[in-house]
Amino acid sequence: MLEKIDALLVEVENFSSINKDEIEQFRIKFSGKKGIINDILAQFKQVPNEQKKEFGQKINTLKQAVEAKLEGLKSATTSSILFEKDDLTKPGFPSELGSRHPINLVKNRIIEIFRSIGFAVADGPEIEDDWHNFTALNLPEYHPARDMQDTFFIETNPDLLLRTHTSSVQIRYMEENEPPMRILSPGRVFRNEAISSRSHCIFHQIEGLYIDQNVSFADLKQTIQFFTTELFGKSKIRLRPSYFPFTEPSAEVDVYWGLNSETDYRITKGTGWLEIMGCGMVDPAVLANVNIDADKYSGYAFGMGIERIAMLMYQMSDIRMFFENDKRMLEQFKTL
Structure with a gap:
């Protein structure tokens, strides 16, 4: 051998x-x-x-x-x-530099802001089941609020669907972790909507969740106040009563954009105010669905569309531009 x-x-x-x-x-x-x-x-x-x-x-x-x-x-x-x-005697040519997509730029900036106050990032699947996308979020079968979100269902399995929001990530995280928890869930979502300059069947959301003892609506407002000041440099906000099945009470958040230019008048419809997100206190029924003691813990949640924020920040008028991969548009973000 x-x-x-x-x-x-x-x-x-x-x-x-x-x-x-x-x-x-x-x-x-x-x-x-x-x-x-x-x-x-x-x-x-x-x-x-x-x-x-x-x-x-x-x-x-x-x-x-x-x-x-x-x-x-x-x-x-x-x-x-x-x-x-290769002929090594030929003169070299510099490689063309790429650029980050404006959606990623805005998403990363939002994550950076919330990470500075203790939020971690959580992820989940884009193909969801009915429980995590609807039922656990206080939207049982035949609930009329389901009509607020036109959904793509999987034909071969009616229990599966393309997630309509990243709140499903929050449900999965609460099922697997004990409070306290402070997370962000960014990601792509899908709704069966007509494509136009203001809406698309594919878009991106980023949602936040904070669960702990003695969490109040005042904590939620203070967090949003910090976020709008850091992102927009504008600290004046207002919260209007609204309805979301998984939060109670619920509110829409507006930031005062101002009326300093013709563009400001156009995008705020002459009011100076811009709606940027929805928020509210997590409904006790949602906590019960994930086996969290609602008598001991409370929490708040918020969510916003990344495209909407990007359109405001970069003064873009057509959401479709984010999905067309037009090189002329993307090259404008090389230095950002």
Whole structure:
């Protein structure tokens, strides 16, 4: 057996090629699952005890020789291809730099702001089941509020659907974790809506959730106040009563944008106020659905559309521009 390994070492040393197929066959022959090295190792038990030390050393030597040979052949092959296809005397051209998508820019900025006050990021599947997307969020079957979200259901399984909001991530997180919890759930969502300059069937949301003892609506307002000041540089906000099935009480949040230009008049319809998100205190029924004691814990939730925020920040009038991959538009964000 030792003589066989010595012969294999000679074979490895003498092997030379720049043909990728031949090199791959060499690798499989020696290092593949059914290769020579594994075959020899399988015979180790049959080696007499007095020869096992020398036998093991020989195997390691063979293994190292094969690895070194493959590495050398890889370098030689790369160099050969380089010289074969490229004229190194030609002047070089700078590679064109890419740019971040405006949706990612806004999403990352929002995450950065909330991370600074203790929020972590949580993720979940885009194909959801009815429980996590609706029922656990206080939207049982046949609840009229389900009509607020036109949904894409999976034809082969009516219990599955494309998530209509990232609140489903919050349900999954609450099922698997104990309070206190403070999370953000950014992601892509889907609704069966007509595509226009102001709406799309695919868009992005970012939602927040904070569950702990003695959490109040005042805590929610203070968090939103901090966020709007950091993101927009505008601290004047107002909260209008609203309705969401999974929060009670619920509110819509407006930020005072001002009336300093013609654009301000247009996007605020002459009021100076812009709606940016919905929010509210988590309904006790939702906490009960995920086995959190509503007598001990309370919490707030909020959510916003990332496209809507991006359109405000970059003064864009058509949501479809985010999905068309128009290079002329994307190149404007290279320096951001």
